[in-house]
Every structure is written in C-alpha cells, then in structure tokens.
Amino acid sequence: MTPDVESVRWRHRIVERLQNHDAPKVFRLCLFDGKSILYSAAPLDLPDGTSGNYTLVVPGKGRVTVKVARVAGDTVTFDDLIKFLTGKISEQTPKVSVALNLLQFIIRQAPNLKYPNNGRAYFTSGGSKDLRGGLQLFRGFFQSVRPAIGRVLVNVDISAAAMYKPGPFVDIALEVLNIRGNARALSYRKHSKEWNILSQFFRNVLVDIKLPKKTVTKKIVGLVEAAGRFPFTQEQEDGSSLPTTEYYYKTYNIRLSFPDIIGIELSRGSGKNTVIPAELCTVAAGQRYTRKLPQNMTSMMVDFSKFRPEKRLEMIVGQKGDRVQPPTLEYATSPYIQDAGMEIAEKPITIQGQILKSPTIFYGKKQAAATWNITRQHLHSPEIIKAWAVVDYSLRLDQSVIKAFMDTLEQCCTARGMLIKLLLVLKDKMSKDIKEACSLALVSAGAPPGYNKPPDMVLVILPQSAADIRQDVKRAGDVTLGVSTQCVREDNIAKFSGRQLDQYCNNIAIKINARLMGVNSIPSSPAYDWFTKEDFMFFGADVGHPGPGIQNKPSVASVVFSYDRHGVKYSATSRVQQPRQERIGELGPMVYDAITRYGKVNGRAPRRLMFFRDGLSEGEYAGVGELEFQDIKEAVRRVWAEVKLNDPPPLITYLIVGKRHHVRFFPTNPQDGDRKSGNVQAGFVASEGIANPIAQDFYLLSHGGILGTSRPAHYIVLKDEIFNFDVRPIQEVAYTLCHAYVSATRSVSIPAPVYFCARAEYHFDASLRYIDSDGATVASSSTCEKQSFNLSQWRSGYAQTHSFMLARMFFA
Known part of the structure; x- marks a missing residue:
C-alpha cells in the first residue's frame, strides 16, 4: 500500500473497500491477514495476469494505491493436514501450518471485519462497562482452530478487552486526570506531571477531526502547548504565518473556545508539525488499550471477566437475541465459511477423563486432606526466629493497631511451631531509604546491649499504594543486605479482626517459615514417592518480557530448582537477555549452577531431573524446546566432566506447561461438579478427544475453583527419559506438585516449580535488579529510558541474589 498504512484496522478497511466497492468482480471473497497476504478460493483476474495496481479514495484516509501480485507459492491444499491429523505425518510441516493458518483466517474473517479485534478475539460494545480514566471494558469472544487426533477443533471462549472510550478529546483528557468539567485546566506546560500522563495515554491513539464538509482520522504522535497560539504557516507565496485561532476562523469559520489548552500533534517530518486544537478532535471508537492496566483497573477487569461455569458455557453456546452474539451462532451464515465449504458443529464436544486421587499432605506427624485449615496444623519443620524487626511505613495505622497485629502474628507463628526469641518494632516513621531502615532496624528498635546480629526477618508495613517502596524493600533484602523480608499492607491490617485476622496472620506465618528455610508440609503419592526414592531435582523455567x-528493557530468564529430599525447598537464578527472546539463552550455565549447588548441599549428584518449562507457544515446541533440552544435556556433561563423576548422568524429563490458553471444561451433569463453584472437580485430567496428533499431552485441572471458571493447565511431554512416556505417573507427579506450593493451603493451578518461577519473575525484574555504576536504579535514573537497548550494559548492571539468600525462598 502506498503511502504505507501501518494500522491493521485501516488495511482491512482498504481491502474490504476493494472487494465491495472499487473492484468487486476481481477480488470476490478474499481472506486478508491484515498485513500483506491475500488468499482467494479462485485465481484473481488481475490486469497483468499476475499483478495489478488499484488506486482508491478511502474516506478518512485519502488516496491509497494497492499493489496486488500473485506469489510463486503452491496452491494451499489440505492433504498434508489430513495426514497430520491421522498420524501419517509425524511433524507439523510448513504445509500443515499454512493449512491451519488458512482455517484460522476463514473462521475469523467475518467478525474481525465487523468488530475491534486483536486477530484472535473480537470485542463488541454489548454489555460494556465504564472503567473511568478514559477507558471502558468490552466483552468478546476468542476463537482458534486446533488440530486433534482425527479431526480439527474450534476452540471458542469468552474474552474481554480494555478500550479507549470514544468521545470529545477534551472530555476524555479531563477524565484521565480525574478533573471535572473545566477544559481550561488543560493548559499544561511541556513535561509537567499532567502533560506526561496525557502524552503517554494518548500516544498512537486515532482521533477524528471534524471540519466542514469532511472528517479526517489521524494518529496522535504527541502534544503541544497552547495549540491556539501555535503559528500556522499558510500555503501562499509570502509564506506568512497566522496563529491557529485566526487560521481556523478564516478558513473554516470556527472560533476556538480554548486557545490556551494543549493541542494534538499529528505528524512529524522535515521539521514541520501538523497541530490540531484539542477541542476539534474526537477519540475514534473501537480502539483497544494495549498497555498494562493500573492495579485498581486490573481487579475490575478480572471481575468483569469472571463467570460461573454454567453462565460461561451459556454465553459461548449462545441464543438468538443475545446482546452479544457468539461466533458459534454465526458460523452457519458466514460467507467465508460457506465459500470454503466448511461445516462447524453447533454444540460443544463431550469428552471423558478421570479424577486423580488427591495426595496425602504431611504436617508434622499428622496427615491432612487436599484442602486443609492451617490453624489446626503444626508445621513439618518450623524455624527458629532469633530476632525479627518491623519497619513501619504506614500512613494511617495507630501504634496500638500495629501492636495488636504483631501480637496475633507472633501467636500464630508460635502455634504453628515456630520459636520466636526477639521481636522489635520501629515505632517512628523512617525515611524511604529502605536499605538504611533495614540495616538500622535492630539498633533503632532498641535491641539489647551487645546484640548486633542482623534480623532473621524484616517485616515492612506498607501504605495502600506503595509499589515503589515494595520494590525497594525487595531490592534491599534480596540483593544488597541479604535478609528475608515480608511486606504487609496497612489496609489489610486495618480491615481484619478476630478470626479473619487470625487466618491472615497464619497465611503470613507459613510464608515466613518457608522464607527462613523451614518446611511447611510434604506431599505424598505413589508416583511421587517412587520418583523421589532416587536423588532428584525439580526445575521450573520461564522468560519474563x-x-x-517497551524496547529498551531486557527479557529476564528465571530458573528455580529443588535441592532437598522432599522436593519442597527451592533456590532460584536469573539472567537478562535480548527483549522478547523466548529461548533461555544461558540455560546451560544456569542448570550447571543449579546442579553444582545441589551437589554442595547434598554431597552427591542427582539421578533424575524433571524440568517444567512455562511460556512456550505451540510453534516453539520443536525448535526452542529441543534446543533447551540439549542445553540441559550439555550442562550435565559439563558438571560430570569437571567433577570427574563415574556415575551415569541423570535421566531427564522435559515438559512444557501452558496456562495461557482458552480450553475450558464444564461438567455435563452439574451434580458431578464442585458443589460450591460449579467447576469440574479438582484432579480432573483428560487427553482423549482433544489430544495433539503428534505430541504426548494432557490437560489437568488441579485446583478447586473459588470464583469464575477454572482453567486447566496444558502439559506437553516433549522429552521423557524417566517414565518412558507413560503419562499416568507424570500426571500424578504433576498433580502432587500442585500441592507443594508453600504459600498456599490448597492445591494450586500449576506445579510448584512453575508457580515459584512465576513469583520469582517479580524479584528478578530488570527494574528491580539493575543498579548502574553510580548506584542508581532504573526507577531513579532516566539513562535506560532514553538510550537504545544495550545488553552488555544491562548484564554489567544486573545484580545477582545476595549469597545469604541463595538457599532461602525469598520468592515464596
């Protein structure tokens, strides 16, 4: 397209106009990927036989020339896909991938042309919710074609998206700043706090500019001060300039009401800017907000998307007359599906699975069920706290409230078997220098004369909104000082009392015990016990992007690993790497460090390694997964060679654990589901009917849902030297590990190594760990914001975990 059109939405509109208005006889029902590929069920009658140029005038965009050329690729056929589904091809070949992608386009094309979408899901305003702050929530539907043994499935699920609220730019800007109805308040100067908020919020947002006889849609690239006073250069011989206010009055007979407020910059180039007064602009409808939502809005998004299983299924299946029609009701009438000769079943498929037996949980010498009440348990191996300190950064808590909370917390720790010898509370508010606060905690609290040891634990009471302080606390504890920290928010302390406060303090107590190298409980099942009879290690790995x-921050690869004989104590390591690189670039050295640490703790080498990899998409299984498996093998060979071990190397099982998917299970008989939540019961495992044609995979719903519809985890067994691809014991070990997450008193949705890895990503975040040569962090320095990405700089400034913390589960 000339000139280039970046917006996928506009590219779709242009192709749709070609099909329906400018050249309908040529283009018929073509499928467009939104970028550069066009699929047609029959050869196109192009002017030059294989290519042609089409110039059209698009309302709101102007004149665009589209060049279409037939590529030399083969006609897409489904022969290889059928062989793939029936097991006659053992890998997903390029032809199989192309066929599957074409099926994706066919089912998605009709709704994606009608509604805002992200390619995989589309969203409608039916049932929308106002978020304030210039945003709103839309409901929608995800749909995807998935291969299964002997057939192709369409995965449909409900979805939701944050959208920019359409309307006058001035009104939306005031709402973003939480200002009521005073447009003149928008007369901000460059780089003021409000300017920066608005500039970031509206960057790349499309606005409609309404002028007499025409409306133009443009993208915002920046803001300008006092747009009404901005010099407007007229296109005449003398090159004279007018203030924007005078230009709009003379040219369009428009009088600007607010000439001193900010304006919108629409383009840059050749030293010239196109500036439009904000009061003439309207935020265009149907634009997704793709940045991270603030914490308060994230909780609103979760509530907006949360439905009991029976309601969720009802929305997916749909009924005629529903405010938001699901795609399942429109497949039969989609012209693209009809043109392709496809048929899609109207009802969801029914599968069969089994309920795994819950593992036994050992607390002390007693057993407990799969869900348990911590208040009746004595921890398996409670720790001794020689001294702990409290740093109080609360804004509203009275000292008597803090004392009552600490008394309850101490009682709960003691009741769980922990021994506390010295509790010290900082009564005075201190500066925000967390390092100094933690260092001086004992002295400032009035420790006994001659007691100069660091505290075993520093508990920090935070104000309600304190993300920066919490990050400083973790940096000081994990990296600088090497002391365990536990943060609690003042609003939680204030709102709980009686039994609720007791439960809250018990939950904190088990976290503290785990972070001090204690053991809360030990899970047990036949397959798990068999696995742990040999020396073993569990691994969890992921990459956080x-x-x-954001282009100038690295991705961070995290690896956690067990080092005890029960599989409940973990250590962690991390590395920075190129942004959005999914393969763990230094996995070999990280696994080498892990095995070495295991050897130092246990005095022997592991015989079994079970590696759980999070975050890989289906297209990365063969490539990234295979390379990482070889990296693990090479790390083992390196350890064995350096230590000169004669023992055989450990057997390795490498699994991928997927949780970012849209497969959901619903009990066919509600009486078979969980009595409270309506979900399928915890322990449900299934593969028959939905299994991948070439991969050994299964879905495991390991947790009992409380609110909404539970999401199972998807396990793909990529390599298996331990169980020889006998999936039953793998399922049992995975389910048992879902009961080994030390901060929970019920089973969780993914195995503990994967969960720990997800938690460790916060502690390993580049913003938290980066400290430059002057001691400045990312948050306190603009260096990393302005410069292009420099991996060597990040590696040199990225701080590793303090040696005192290597054996402690600071990420629990």
Missing part, C-alpha cells in the same frame, strides 16, 4: 511497546 518487558511490557507492550
């Missing part, structure tokens, strides 16, 4: 649009 910077947020959308």
Whole structure:
C-alpha cells in the first residue's frame, strides 16, 4: 500500500473497500491477514495476469494505491493436514501450518471485519462497562482452530478487552486526570506531571477531526502547548504565518473556545508539525488499550471477566437475541465459511477423563486432606526466629493497631511451631531509604546491649499504594543486605479482626517459615514417592518480557530448582537477555549452577531431573524446546566432566506447561461438579478427544475453583527419559506438585516449580535488579529510558541474589 498504512484496522478497511466497492468482480471473497497476504478460493483476474495496481479514495484516509501480485507459492491444499491429523505425518510441516493458518483466517474473517479485534478475539460494545480514566471494558469472544487426533477443533471462549472510550478529546483528557468539567485546566506546560500522563495515554491513539464538509482520522504522535497560539504557516507565496485561532476562523469559520489548552500533534517530518486544537478532535471508537492496566483497573477487569461455569458455557453456546452474539451462532451464515465449504458443529464436544486421587499432605506427624485449615496444623519443620524487626511505613495505622497485629502474628507463628526469641518494632516513621531502615532496624528498635546480629526477618508495613517502596524493600533484602523480608499492607491490617485476622496472620506465618528455610508440609503419592526414592531435582523455567511497546528493557530468564529430599525447598537464578527472546539463552550455565549447588548441599549428584518449562507457544515446541533440552544435556556433561563423576548422568524429563490458553471444561451433569463453584472437580485430567496428533499431552485441572471458571493447565511431554512416556505417573507427579506450593493451603493451578518461577519473575525484574555504576536504579535514573537497548550494559548492571539468600525462598 502506498503511502504505507501501518494500522491493521485501516488495511482491512482498504481491502474490504476493494472487494465491495472499487473492484468487486476481481477480488470476490478474499481472506486478508491484515498485513500483506491475500488468499482467494479462485485465481484473481488481475490486469497483468499476475499483478495489478488499484488506486482508491478511502474516506478518512485519502488516496491509497494497492499493489496486488500473485506469489510463486503452491496452491494451499489440505492433504498434508489430513495426514497430520491421522498420524501419517509425524511433524507439523510448513504445509500443515499454512493449512491451519488458512482455517484460522476463514473462521475469523467475518467478525474481525465487523468488530475491534486483536486477530484472535473480537470485542463488541454489548454489555460494556465504564472503567473511568478514559477507558471502558468490552466483552468478546476468542476463537482458534486446533488440530486433534482425527479431526480439527474450534476452540471458542469468552474474552474481554480494555478500550479507549470514544468521545470529545477534551472530555476524555479531563477524565484521565480525574478533573471535572473545566477544559481550561488543560493548559499544561511541556513535561509537567499532567502533560506526561496525557502524552503517554494518548500516544498512537486515532482521533477524528471534524471540519466542514469532511472528517479526517489521524494518529496522535504527541502534544503541544497552547495549540491556539501555535503559528500556522499558510500555503501562499509570502509564506506568512497566522496563529491557529485566526487560521481556523478564516478558513473554516470556527472560533476556538480554548486557545490556551494543549493541542494534538499529528505528524512529524522535515521539521514541520501538523497541530490540531484539542477541542476539534474526537477519540475514534473501537480502539483497544494495549498497555498494562493500573492495579485498581486490573481487579475490575478480572471481575468483569469472571463467570460461573454454567453462565460461561451459556454465553459461548449462545441464543438468538443475545446482546452479544457468539461466533458459534454465526458460523452457519458466514460467507467465508460457506465459500470454503466448511461445516462447524453447533454444540460443544463431550469428552471423558478421570479424577486423580488427591495426595496425602504431611504436617508434622499428622496427615491432612487436599484442602486443609492451617490453624489446626503444626508445621513439618518450623524455624527458629532469633530476632525479627518491623519497619513501619504506614500512613494511617495507630501504634496500638500495629501492636495488636504483631501480637496475633507472633501467636500464630508460635502455634504453628515456630520459636520466636526477639521481636522489635520501629515505632517512628523512617525515611524511604529502605536499605538504611533495614540495616538500622535492630539498633533503632532498641535491641539489647551487645546484640548486633542482623534480623532473621524484616517485616515492612506498607501504605495502600506503595509499589515503589515494595520494590525497594525487595531490592534491599534480596540483593544488597541479604535478609528475608515480608511486606504487609496497612489496609489489610486495618480491615481484619478476630478470626479473619487470625487466618491472615497464619497465611503470613507459613510464608515466613518457608522464607527462613523451614518446611511447611510434604506431599505424598505413589508416583511421587517412587520418583523421589532416587536423588532428584525439580526445575521450573520461564522468560519474563518487558511490557507492550517497551524496547529498551531486557527479557529476564528465571530458573528455580529443588535441592532437598522432599522436593519442597527451592533456590532460584536469573539472567537478562535480548527483549522478547523466548529461548533461555544461558540455560546451560544456569542448570550447571543449579546442579553444582545441589551437589554442595547434598554431597552427591542427582539421578533424575524433571524440568517444567512455562511460556512456550505451540510453534516453539520443536525448535526452542529441543534446543533447551540439549542445553540441559550439555550442562550435565559439563558438571560430570569437571567433577570427574563415574556415575551415569541423570535421566531427564522435559515438559512444557501452558496456562495461557482458552480450553475450558464444564461438567455435563452439574451434580458431578464442585458443589460450591460449579467447576469440574479438582484432579480432573483428560487427553482423549482433544489430544495433539503428534505430541504426548494432557490437560489437568488441579485446583478447586473459588470464583469464575477454572482453567486447566496444558502439559506437553516433549522429552521423557524417566517414565518412558507413560503419562499416568507424570500426571500424578504433576498433580502432587500442585500441592507443594508453600504459600498456599490448597492445591494450586500449576506445579510448584512453575508457580515459584512465576513469583520469582517479580524479584528478578530488570527494574528491580539493575543498579548502574553510580548506584542508581532504573526507577531513579532516566539513562535506560532514553538510550537504545544495550545488553552488555544491562548484564554489567544486573545484580545477582545476595549469597545469604541463595538457599532461602525469598520468592515464596
């Protein structure tokens, strides 16, 4: 397209106009990927036989020339896909992938042309919710084609998206700043706090500019001060300039009401800016907000998306007349599906699975069920707290409230078997220098004369909104000082009392015990016990990426690993790497360090390694998964060679654990589901009917849902030297590990190594760990914000965990 059109939405509109208005006889029902590929069920009658140029005038965009050329690729057929589904091809070949992608386009094309979408899901305003702050929530539907043994499935689920609220730019800007109805308040100067908020919020947002006889849609690239006073250069021989206010009056007979407020910059180039007064602009409808939502809005999004299983299924299946029609009701009438000759079943499939037996949980010498009440248990191996300190950063808590909370917490710790010898509370508010606060905690609290040892634990009471302080606390504890920390928020302390406060303090107590190298409980099942008879290690691994649009921060690879004989104590390590690189670039050295640490603790080498990899998509199984498996093998060979071990190397099982998917299970008979939540019962495992044609995979719903519809985890057994691809014991070990997450008193949705890895990502975040040569962090320095990405700089400034914390589960 010339000029280039970046917006996928506009590219779709242009192709749709070609099909329906400018050249309908040529383009018929073509499928467009939104980028550069067009699929047609029959050869196109192009002017030059294989290519052609089409110039059209698009309302709101102007004149665009589209060049279409037939590529030399083969006609897409489904022969290889059928062989793949029936097991006659043992890998997903390029032809199989192309066929599956084409099926995706066919089912998605009709709704994606009608509604805002992200490619995989579309969203409608039916049932929308106002978020304030210039945003609203839309409901929608996810749909995806998935291969299964002998057939192709369409995965449909409800979805939700944050959207920019359409309307006058001035009104939306005031709402973003939480200002009521005073447009003149928008007369901000460049780089003021409000300016920066608005500039970030509206960057790349499309606005409609309404002028007499025409409306133009443009993208915001920046803001300007006092747009009404901005010099407007007229297109005449003398090159004279007018203030924007005078230009709009003379040219369009428009009088600007607010010439001193900010304006919108629409383009840059050749030293010239196109500036439009804000009062003439309207935020265009149907734009997704792709940045990270603030914490308060995230909870609203969760509530908006949360439905009991029976309601969720009802929304997916749908009924005619529903405010938001699901795709399942429109497949039969989609012109693209009809043109392809496809048929899609109207009802969801029914599968069969089994309920795994819950593991036994050992607390002390007693057993407990799969869900348990911690208040009746004595921890398996409670720790001794020689001294702990409290740093109080609360804004509203009275000292008597803090004392009552600490008394309850101490009682709960003692009741669980922990021995506390010295509790010290900082009564005075201190500066925000967390390092100094923790270092001086004992002295400032009035420790006994001659007692100069660091505290075993520093508990920090935070104000309600204190993300920066919490990050400083973790940096000081994990990296600088090497002391365990536990943060609690003042609003939680204030709102709980009686039995609720007791339960809250018990939950904190088990976290503290785990972070001090204590053991809360030990899970047991036949397959788990068989696995742990040999020396073993569990691994969890994942890569955390910077947020959308951030190009100058690295991705962080995290690996956690067990080092005790029960599989409940974990250590962790991390590395920075190129942004959005999914393969763990230094996995070999990280596994080498892990096995070495295991050897130092246990005096022997592991015989079995079970590796749980989070975060890989289906397209990365063969490539990234295979390479990482070889990295693990190489790390083992390196350890054995350096230590000169004669023992055989450990057997390795490498699994991928997927949780970012849309497969959901619903009990066919509600009486078979969980009595409270309506979900399928915890322990449900299934593969028959939905299994991948070439991978050994299964879905395990390991947790009992409390609110909403539970999401199972998807396990893909990529390599298996331990169980020889006997999936039953793998399922049992995975389910048992879902009961080994030390901070929970019920089973969780993924195995503990994967859960720990997800938790460790916060502690390993580049913003928390980066300290430059001057001692400045990312949060306190603008260096990393302005410079292009430099991996060597990040590696040199990325701080590793303090040696005192290596054996402690600071991430629990």
